[in-house]
Amino acid sequence: MPMNTDVVVTCAVTGAGDTVDKHPAIPVTPEQIADSAIEAADAGASIVHLHVRDPETGKGSRDINLFKQTVQLVRDSGRNVLINLTAGMGGDLIVDDDQPNVRGEGTDLISASERMAHVELLRPDIATLDCGTINFDNANYVYVQTPNMLRTMAARYAEIGVKPEMEVFDLGHLRFANQMVAEGIIKGPAMYQVCLGIPWGAGADPATMMAMVNQLPGDAFWSASFPHGRRQASRAAGHARQLGCLRAVPGPGPADHPAQRTGRPGRRCGR
Numbered sequence: 672m673p674m675n676t677d678v679v680v681t682c683a684v685t686g687a688g689d690t691v692d693k694h695p696a697i698p699v700t701p702e703q704i705a706d707s708a709i710e711a712a713d714a715g716a717s718i719v720h721l722h723v724r725d726p727e728t729g730k731g732s733r734d735i736n737l738f739k740q741t742v743q744l745v746r747d748s749g750r751n752v753l754i755n756l757t758a759g760m761g762g763d764l765i766v767d768d769d770q771p772n773v774r775g776e777g778t779d780l781i782s783a784s785e786r787m788a789h790v791e792l793l794r795p796d797i798a799t800l801d802c803g804t805i806n807f808d809n810a811n812y813v814y815v816q817t818p819n820m821l822r823t824m825a826a827r828y829a830e831i832g833v834k835p836e837m838e839v840f841d842l843g844h845l846r847f848a849n850q851m852v853a854e855g856i857i858k859g860p861a862m863y864q865v866c867l868g869i870p871w872g873a874g875a876d877p878a879t880m881m882a883m884v885n886q887l888p889g890d891a892f893w894s895a896s897f898p899h900g901r902r903q904a905s906r907a908a909g910h911a912r913q914l915g916c917l918r919a920v921p922g923p924g925p926a927d928h929p930a931q932r933t934g935r936p937g938r939r940c941g942r
Contacts, residue, residue, distance in 0.1 A: 681894070682711035683720035687731020687760060691724070700726045701737055705744035712752035718797065719745065720755040733760035738789040755797035755836060758824065759814075761786045762801065766811040780815060783823040790833055797834045797862070800824055803844035806871045818847060825856045838864045840872030845883055852888060860890040867897055 684707035685698045698704040701723065708719040723737035724730060742754060765775030774780065790798045800821060807814045828835045835857060839845040845865075851857045865883050868875030873883060875897050887893055 679718065679892075679894075680716045681718035681720055681755065682708070682714075682716040683722075683755075684708050684711060685722055685724060687722050687724070687757070689730070691729035697729075699724045699729050701740035701744060704741050705748070708741075708745050708752070709748045709750055712748075712750040716752060718753040718755050720757070720799075721745075722757050722760075731760065733786075733789070735789045735792060738793060742793050742795065753796040755799070756790055756793065756795045758787045758790055758798045759801045759838070762815045764813045764815050766813060768811065775811060777812075783820040784827075786820070787824055787827065790828070791831065794831060795833060797836050798828060799838055799864075800828075800835045800848075801838045801840070801844075802848045803840065805840050805844075805869070808870055821847070821851065822854075822856055825851055829856065829858060834862060836862045836864055838866055839883065840866045840869050842873065842883060842886070844872075845886055849886065849888065859888065860892055861888060863887055863891050863893040865893060865895040867895060 685704055691697045691699060698707045704721065704723065708721065711719055721738070721741055723732050723734060723741055725732045725734070726737075738756065742756070745752070745754060761779055761781035763777065763779040765777045767773050767775040787798065801814065801816045802821060804816055805814050806812075825835055837848040837851075837857065839848050845863075848857070848861070848863065852859060852861050865873075865880065865887075867873050867880060873879045880895060884893070884895075
């Protein structure tokens with residue numbers, strides 16, 4: 672079988688992490704985010720992955736009106752680019768050490784239908800599914816996404832014609848993503864993002880990546896993400912030489928970081 676060398680470039684222009692103070696060019700307002708997405712499309716991106724931020728504070732937001740403004744600006748630009756919206760907001764659980772049965776300060780935990788309210792309204796081409804719960808830092812932050820939530824969101828995506836991008840942060844996440852494909856909730860060819868180097872999920876090393884890639888369905892469209900930092904470029908290049916697919920991630924957070932990624936549809940990289 673001939674190798675598929677087509678490359679799809681996705682640009683995630685901003686995220687929900689506390690990165691605004693790390694670089695003056697992080698887009699914050701709907702206009703800035705849309706402008707960055709349009710610039711990415713003009714530079715060759717086929718997909719733009721969009722988060723929104725509170726224009727006053729720069730913090731990540733799930734305000735439906737901000738999503739509406741941003742998406743409308745991109746659509747009105749007339750660019751031939753697919754829109755991928757995050758649906759990862761609303762899964763933050765902060766556990767209190769002294770009262771673990773009480774939600775700690777900073778918890779933002781909502782239902783599956785609330786997490787995808789903006790997707791219902793705006794009907795993007797693609798929206799994300801973070802495929803499991805994960806300990807997300809060195810303290811008490813847990814990102815919560817249960818099997819019931821995932822099945823509910825995946826089924827509704829199918830009903831409204833939105834392609835799910837399944838973000839898998841560990842082998843257990845990948846196993847459940849594959850289960851949804853087997854159940855027929857996710858229609859093939861399924862779209863995966865293999866997220867590496869996020870604390871405390873799968874490590875950003877070749878052996879871990881190979882273990883995850885080798886369990887993807889044969890017809891999967893997939894990309895891989897890498898943690899930010901000064902070694903990002905060399906690490907991503909090394910993985911790309913071995914496997915041919917990558918996503919470089921310059922900021923922390925499940926489905927909530929600025930990124931540029933490339934994927935190869937219909938190819939089992941590394942086999």
